[in-house]
Amino acid sequence: MPSSKKDRPKLDIQKEPVDIKIEVAGFIGLLVLIGLPLYFYAALPETIPKHYGPSGEPDAYGSKNYIWTLPVVGTLMYLGLSWLNKYPHTFNYPQKVTAENARRLYTTGARLTRTLNTLVTCGFAFITYATIQTALGHQFGLGSSFTPLFMITIFGTTGYFLVKSFGK
Numbered sequence: 001m002p003s004s005k006k007d008r009p010k011l012d013i014q015k016e017p018v019d020i021k022i023e024v025a026g027f028i029g030l031l032v033l034i035g036l037p038l039y040f041y042a043a044l045p046e047t048i049p050k051h052y053g054p055s056g057e058p059d060a061y062g063s064k065n066y067i068w069t070l071p072v073v074g075t076l077m078y079l080g081l082s083w084l085n086k087y088p089h090t091f092n093y094p095q096k097v098t099a100e101n102a103r104r105l106y107t108t109g110a111r112l113t114r115t116l117n118t119l120v121t122c123g124f125a126f127i128t129y130a131t132i133q134t135a136l137g138h139q140f141g142l143g144s145s146f147t148p149l150f151m152i153t154i155f156g157t158t159g160y161f162l163v164k165s166f167g168k
Helices: 017-043 064-084 102-135 146-165
Strands: 047-052 058-063
Touching: 017 064, 017 102, 047 064, 047 102, 058 064, 064 102, 102 146
Parallel strands: none
Antiparallel strands: 047 058
């Protein structure tokens, strides 16, 4: 029975069709995250929202160059989590990894990471879109429901996969 991460079985976890769909959605989110500032940058005013309070309203402003922050952070995060997802044997699991449960745990852990990567990338894309629209005067902020819905989605997804990791 493996006693540490280095002793865990290293398995080739094949992607199922749902995994491919999640990755495609994340990649599309990444393209939108990068594409929006590329398309709108010239039209942006010199000062744009750079932070939003819990209500979704802008509470700090800065140079229009700030619009590149989320695409840079989002791209690095997307690439990092995509790379990390190739090594599910290194993840932390809520139970001991054994030869009998490794495939199930690794598949669940990889799908959780893939799903969170997609959700966060798409969330960043939405914030970028809202920032652009707010800067251009077409809307005001993220909307009051963004933060609670985003948090419920992230924690709900994590909880779902945590429960699933205990299943058979």
